[in-house]
Amino acid sequence: MFRSAALKLHASMGVARSMSTTTGQTIGFIGLGQMGGNMAINLAKAGNHVVVFDVVQANIDAVTPHGKVDVVSSPREVAAQATTVVTMLPSTPHVEQVYLGKDGLIHALTKSHFLIDSSTIDPGFTKTLAARLVKEVGATLVDAPVSGGVNGAKNASLTFMVGGSDDAFAKANPVLKQMGKNIVHCGGVSTGQAAKICNNLALAIEMVAVAEAMTLGDKQGSKICILY
Template sequence: TTASCSRGSASDAAREQDAVVTMLPAGQHVRQVYLGDSGILKTAKAGTLFIDSSTIDVAAARDVHTAAKTAGVEFLDAPVSGGVGGASAGTLTFMVGGDEAAFGRAKPILEKMGKNIFHAGGAGTGQAAKICNNMLLAISMIGTCEAFVLAEKLGLSHETLFKISSTASGQCWSLTSYCPVPGPVPASPANRDYQPGFTASMMLKDLKLAQNAAQTSGASTPLGAQAAALYSMFEAAGAGGRDFSGIIQLLRGNPQA
């Protein structure tokens, strides 16, 4: 059986389950739910499989992995990518860190919710994959937005730039699947006044996680740092609830337009 949401404590809900999936806002919440005084690891039966699909810091994920092993249960960090649309369509991507045998148990469960299920490696590597991917996404989105802003100033239409760049070396997902200007990709949030599929504040959260990991590991990520600074400005301007592709409005000098 797999635990589902119900009234009562998380530990009560998870007590007799074979598998439990959690998704929480931040590392502190994951630590509390799993490792707190009433944490679910304290009451779980031996062999329970825990799958945490939160996006959190790598250190927190690895701490829970260690505690789970001590408690005689299995734990996987399995953050997701794909947003609200992917969740609704069952096409999410899961990036999973942890023991390969546990991954084998988890895969049929995750396949009910997602289309692409990747075993990233050992403890914490699911989180590592997620923050690296989203840092790359933020950088590519900002670059795509800058190209459109420059094109506007130079008299090049959105449609023309899209047609050229989508078949030339500038092609990327931020352009062809999530275009930050209305028109070329009808399903993109730009066509809905940047109503969010993935908010700017959520992107900023992931960028902060990436920057913290970069500082801890000694990795040089200057573009990631600049992306975090720009999304911080966008959020400070009151636009954190808009889609992350709306960062183009900040580059135009009118973040709340």
């Protein structure tokens, strides 16, 4: 659904579909679940050296056979080895811990670091985090939550909704193109998160409408299989 909407909005929001893709760099990746693991694998398959961290050993084991992948023991160590870092985490508290915790990224960040957070989290926290990183260490953060599910992550066909400056979007695009097909610039920092929330809301409303329609049809004697 969002993929279709993204294509329609390309004139006003800037869908990057033909910009060059850079491979062969060192990229950090934190969060190797069903989504993040497949995204990290695609980065490794594209020829990058990927430095990974996750708290679940099975997630790490699923990624390491695919290309040049090194494992470290904390987010801080990821930032020590890679100036471009992608995070894909379950919730706002997880992002806060990874970025700002005792062994968080912030303790090894410099103004050369470029951070892409693909987690779906609170837009307000994203804006606050980005401002803090700029103020304290000079690092740049863009938010880039995704649509497309696990299959999209496996097939590198995700849609990324990106929040950040024009320059930051241009820098993120070559990395994101290795994991997705539709890269949508939504505006400034946190607008990617806002777009993802809007997408989820629209999908939820659609699901409720279908459920109500099925219930109505069933009560009126229609066969559910026919309505479906």
